[in-house]
Amino acid sequence: MVSSRPRTYSVEAVVVRASDFGEADRLVTLLTPFRGLVRAVARGARKQKSRLGGNVDLLRHIKVSIAEGRSSLHSVSQVESLSTLRGLHSGLEKMSTGLYLAEITERFSVEGGSNPALFNQLIYMLQVLDVEPLHPLMARWFEVQVLRINGFLPEIGVCVDCGDALEPADHVFSPVRGGLVCPECRASESDVLLSASLNTIKLLRHMVRAQWDGVRQLECSEDELRQVARVLREHMHFVLDRNVRSSAFMDEVTRWRSAPN
Numbered sequence: 444m445v446s447s448r449p450r451t452y453s454v455e456a457v458v459v460r461a462s463d464f465g466e467a468d469r470l471v472t473l474l475t476p477f478r479g480l481v482r483a484v485a486r487g488a489r490k491q492k493s494r495l496g497g498n499v500d501l502l503r504h505i506k507v508s509i510a511e512g513r514s515s516l517h518s519v520s521q522v523e524s525l526s527t528l529r530g531l532h533s534g535l536e537k538m539s540t541g542l543y544l545a546e547i548t549e550r551f552s553v554e555g556g557s558n559p560a561l562f563n564q565l566i567y568m569l570q571v572l573d574v575e576p577l578h579p580l581m582a583r584w585f586e587v588q589v590l591r592i593n594g595f596l597p598e599i600g601v602c603v604d605c606g607d608a609l610e611p612a613d614h615v616f617s618p619v620r621g622g623l624v625c626p627e628c629r630a631s632e633s634d635v636l637l638s639a640s641l642n643t644i645k646l647l648r649h650m651v652r653a654q655w656d657g658v659r660q661l662e663c664s665e666d667e668l669r670q671v672a673r674v675l676r677e678h679m680h681f682v683l684d685r686n687v688r689s690s691a692f693m694d695e696v697t698r699w700r701s702a703p704n
């Protein structure tokens with residue numbers, strides 16, 4: 444028998460999405476280590492004297508008590524700040540990078556989907572962003588790590604089609620096929636191919652293996668940065684289209700959209 448009493452639990456979380464809701468409430472999407480995304484309403488959060496206040500704003504790292512609602516809509520009952528991330532919240536550019544990191548993390552997450560590695564990756568990068576100057580590879584390295592954690596890395600070691608070793612030279616990347624393509628396989632399909640110079644390929648391979656400490660010291664040309672950004676963006680686009688927007692994911696979205704206001 445299902446109990447009708449609301450159950451309350453406490454979790455560490457990052458606010459990855461927030462919007463105004465009703466007269467004075469905020470609707471928040473929280474990323475948690477073991478429960479994936481949790482969507483909840485923070486009642487009265489927009490009132491001046493709310494005890495929830497700024498702690499349910501975007502990119503807050505918090506410990507939060509959630510009261511499970513009878514419908515799918517849960518509510519935030521208590522919030523405590525775990526780290527201020529002051530440097531991140533004080534600059535527009537850092538904040539927009541942080542929001543981008545949160546957005547891709549959210550897109551690779553589902554409600555109830557435990558993924559502590561992904562959660563820790565987001566917290567780590569927000570903390571880096573908080574204290575370090577912006578670096579053009581921050582978002583790229585983060586994308587690579589999110590792909591690695593979720594098992595969606597592109598094939599960059601060998602040809603994605605025939606599996607043959609790739610000569611150390613410039614190649615092309617196929618977002619549809621999910622990896623680098625050797626000269627023989629290049630024309631086997633008429634898909635869109637992206638340039639990947641030898642240096643771009645080396646940079647991608649390095650970012651898979653390296654910690655942030657081993658990436659932040661790299662100096663890349665504009666061309667390499669542009670190519671790496673394009674390859675990763677198009678790859679993520681195809682991965683998300685194919686896999687994350689799977690039936691389970693869409694079910695969640697549908698349930699959320701049809702939740703009573």
Ligand SMILES: [Zn+2]
Nearest residue numbers: 602605625628
């Ligand atoms: Zn091939």
